[in-house]
Amino acid sequence: MHEAQRQRTCALLQARQIDAALFASPASITWLTGFAPPATDWR
Numbered sequence: 177m178h179e180a181q182r183q184r185t186c187a188l189l190q191a192r193q194i195d196a197a198l199f200a201s202p203a204s205i206t207w208l209t210g211f212a213p214p215a216t217d218w219r
Contacts, residue, residue: 185197
């Protein structure tokens with residue numbers, strides 16, 4: 177993430193009183209936690 181994006185994101189999180197956030201792809205979350213959301217049928 178570029179510096180300007182980091183600053184905007186930090187300001188937004190602070191404005192909404194969010195102390196921590198995790199930005200990752202769903203595959204990374206699955207790998208880190210073992211959690212896999214239910215499959216969705218998009219037919």
